[in-house]
Amino acid sequence: MSRTESPQNPTARAGRALPQAVAVLVVVLLLLVIVRLPWAGDLGMHAATIERLRHNLLHPGNPLVDADTPSPYYSPWMLVLGLVAKLTGLSVFVVLRIAAVVGLGLLVTGVWQYVRTLSAHRAAPALALLSLVLLWGPALFNWSGFVGLNSLALTVSYPSVFAIGLTFHFWAWLTRALRASEPVAWAHWAALGLLWAVILLSHQFTGVVSSLGALAMVIAARPSREVLLRLAAALALGMLLLGLWPYYDFFSLFSAGADLEAIHKPLYEHLAGHFGFVLLGVAALVLRFRRDRWDPLVLFFALGALMFAAGGLTGHYSWGRALPAALIPAQLAAALEAVTAGRRAVRTGWACVLGAVLAVGAWTQVGTLGYVIPKSALPAPVADKYHTPWVGYHWITPWAKYGDVVMAQTFPARQIPAYGPYTVTPGYPDFFLPDEKQRDAAVSHYFAADTSAAERQAILRKYRVRWVVGSKSLAGPGLKRVTTGPGDQVLYRVV
Structure with a gap:
């Protein structure tokens, strides 16, 4: 030595x-x-993946939207975590x-x-x-x-x-x-x-x-x-x-x-x-x-x-x-x-x-x-160097349940599926989803200021949407305000 x-x-x-x-x-x-x-x-994506595997280990479907597609997020490690969630109830x-x-x-x-x-x-x-x-x-x-x-x-x-x-x-x-x-x-x-x-x-x-x-x-x-x-x-x-x-x-x-x-x-x-x-x-x-x-x-x-x-x-x-x-x-x-x-x-x-x-x-x-x-x-x-983490969308969970479809834009769409609901379009690129571009266009059109109430209702019916997360300006026919979240976001029920 x-x-x-x-x-x-x-x-x-x-x-x-x-x-x-x-x-x-x-x-x-x-x-x-x-x-x-x-x-x-991507925390919401991985949480959603575990949530889908907890409910169905063999055929979980798309982790973010209500579609029966494969996903590269269903890996051996996530399969183990989904099994842990299923067996323990955690x-x-x-x-x-x-x-x-x-x-x-x-x-x-x-x-x-x-x-x-x-x-x-x-x-x-x-x-x-x-x-x-x-x-x-x-x-x-x-x-x-x-x-x-x-x-x-x-x-x-x-x-x-x-x-x-x-x-x-x-x-x-x-x-x-x-x-x-x-x-x-x-x-x-x-x-x-x-x-x-x-x-x-x-x-x-x-x-x-x-x-x-x-x-x-x-x-x-x-x-x-x-x-x-x-x-x-x-x-x-x-x-x-x-x-x-x-x-x-x-x-x-x-x-x-x-x-x-x-x-x-x-x-x-x-x-x-x-x-x-x-x-x-x-x-x-x-x-x-x-x-x-x-x-x-x-x-x-x-x-x-x-x-x-x-x-x-x-x-x-x-x-x-x-x-x-x-x-x-x-x-x-x-x-x-x-x-x-x-x-x-x-x-x-x-x-x-x-x-x-x-x-x-x-x-x-x-x-x-x-x-x-x-x-x-x-x-x-x-x-001054600290960056505040995201708040999350737990505030919608008393109403929006597992499997419900929520209309939301990109940022909330990256978090909402973590709690069980789906969104109309995924918050991340998904090349296994064949109609991804149409879904993206539908969400953009829904939240556009010049879209009519009738057009919005048609989009909601097409994708079987039960909830909408958006601003106060969305209030109108077919939507019932349920609760308000951070940043003046509003959860609407589709009626």
């Missing part, structure tokens, strides 16, 4: 203890966030909290397992976790599948966190199998193939990141022909599961990109603000490349950056969801350089720079504290 890692060296002990202590605080913060489960983004929000605890546990242990394949230094896993959640940019960025601290706080119950946690375990097991002195058992490779398919089915974009990382690890290992044969068998088994999955046609998703380009274009905007601190990791990757031309993190970054760049150049902005395939290896490289660089002075200097950048990254995302501490108790500079 080197002097810098000696247990008798106080500086070495402090160097290990500090990142470990901070990492524990981050995990505790996220556990407290789970208690509150702040609502934003509310979907309690089940989502359980999902969040499991997802966070998989992420933390997965990072620990994978980083252990890259470095034996005791502080490496903690530094890696801190880099993954804090090494981003000076401007706040939130998106599912991206594990920044604030983004993770909002998405911790999502299937994307479950999938990325499984992905780190997958990479760790794959790396060990590739490095084994003797080819590992066929059963081990079969398990890897099935795990890969579960990741792809659970969150398709994370599955792409998982696949790029696995490809980089295989290239870096330069395996023997026998290992390649077993790897091919694992790949075939995974493809078989993807093809046999009964809840949706996985391979049809490849033709759905055109419907997703517009909503993913922001991934290519404000890159320096959102991801600028990751350049420190890019510098670390350059150093790793100079030491080893076959470094798996370097290859991983190259594959991810290439796919991201190709998406921007060709207008396939949905390919931007592969960006974590470039971010993750850079973030890990930045952490590892602090414990694996050559001389002690170099490691110390790198650790100081990394610590300073992580501190700035933490300040960028310090508003996350607002999810566990009342805003009024936060210092003013911190409170």
